[in-house]
Amino acid sequence: MTISTPVELIVAAPGRKSRGLAQAIARRIGIAVIVIWGAITASFLALKSMGGDPVQSIAGGVVQVTPELREQIIAKYGLDDSFFQQYLSYLGGVLQGDLGTSYALRRPVVEAIAEQLPNTMTLLITATVFAVAVAFIVSLTTAHRGKRVRSTFQALESIGVAVPAFWLGIMLITIFSFGLRMFPSTGANGVAALVLPSIALGLPVAATLSQVMRDTLEKTLDEPFIVTVRARGAGEFVVRVRHALRHSLVSVITLVGWLSGTLIGGAVVVEQVFSRPGIGRMIFSAVLNKDMPVVLGIVIVAAVFYVIVNTVIDLLYPIIDPRLR
């Protein structure tokens, strides 16, 4: 059997465990660096191949770009440098924590992102906690609970997956903001403004998660070792939470890693619907404005975030599922 993942590296050499572990971690960091470099390079290439005049994009509201202004802009942003030079200087800047200057906002990208990031992170965290909590509770209580319970919750989950987040957002605003006046419809001031966007963002995720979780939970509950656990006199709660849940976590955790990317995308839409300031709205308008430094900056931040989450997940696999050891 070939050794092909860091997880296997950790567990393939029990004789020299600490060395294997150090190697695996070093390898994982190497992979993380490659991925981040790849993400920067790919988006740089993609955005460089965009049509249009970058000078015009930078000049923004200025209708007529005079030759003097054009020269100024070209000099300031290094637009007459060779393609490779522009790439290298960008890459070098990123490594020093400089993501460049926004064309449209006329300020450092790092500054603009730092200003908007807390809003988006708050939204992502509350939506994730909401989604995971709902999925755990629903799947643990409804797995193997008879046909009626199953089909009822399957129907609810299917609806939850099917409802588009932006439509859900519009409905929530109509009912709870304009109708009942319980929560504000826009902005990011306080906890109340967080409730509706978190539900709009988290509910489809919760439905997907609990579908997959119940599916694997039920598969696990049918396995012979569960009979053994029951034969030892374990109660239903212990069987489900301590034994079955652990087995189904591998597939769920693979999905959580995937969903952490999906949620950031979802934030673009939800922030748009709720007119909520944040990274999502920023990148959407940046793409429309061809504001390349902002787009690249947010891609890098998102990639780093994603890489961290998934590195942790990779290291968790053998802890959760001893069969992978």
Added chain:
Amino acid sequence: MTTLALKPTISNSIREVWHAITRAPITVVLSALMLAFFVLAAVWPNLIAPGNPLAADPLQTLKAPSAAHILGTDENGRDVFTRIVHGATPSLLTGLGASALALIAGTLLGVIAAQGGKWADAVVMRFVDILLAIPGLLLVLVIIAVMGKGTLNVIIGIALFSVPGYARLVRSEIMVIRRSGYVDASVSLGIPRLQIVMRHIVPNAIRPVLILATIGIGSAIGTGATLSFLGLGPQPPAPEWGAMLASSQSYFSVAWWAALFPGLAITAAVLSITVLGQYLQRRLDGRTA
């Protein structure tokens, strides 16, 4: 377990599918009817709604549902029902196209990664990691920024960001299956590696992938509508569910029908595909389990 005894043939499969349809529960029958309606609407919209989806009537703006306009009219006096029926084509095309593209590409990548050896695995998985590290919707935004707005580019974008999910799932499933007793048994029986992969590993790994693809058709329709809602898909005045929602959003408090029904259409289309797909999946699973 019974796969050794049962050799599924094509006629057998058709009979199984027919069997599944005729003995289906009511939700599945309803979903099938709903999907049939949307498919018919997508293929032959004029049969269901012969009117012109672009025909504006300044005297009939934001009219509530009535006998003349069963789902009301929008802010330009266009018939909402006609527009929803004609909007089925881009939605279904997006869902099917993106899901099929992603399933094929993702499964291929997953199998190559798991079975192609150390270097193939490293290269494929780094490519997948890079794709995955860029948030899905942003990847579509970048594709659209480079290639322009429109349905085809939306399909390519959605497929591209869905690929990593399939590739990773296929790979991790194969990793677990490879350690299973029946694969060990096949290896010790001296069965060729390719045959083990095709006969034992792929069929067992493909089940959760098909579940994901089922949800995938639905979510691709949802994502497609989302991109239209953001103004990046088919351009106005073309009838498209997400775009209809975007334009009627500001009239919601005075004309709920103009935003409610396109949203219901998206939900119903996604829901019917999901319910139907999961049901057929369960039936087909039951045959091989």
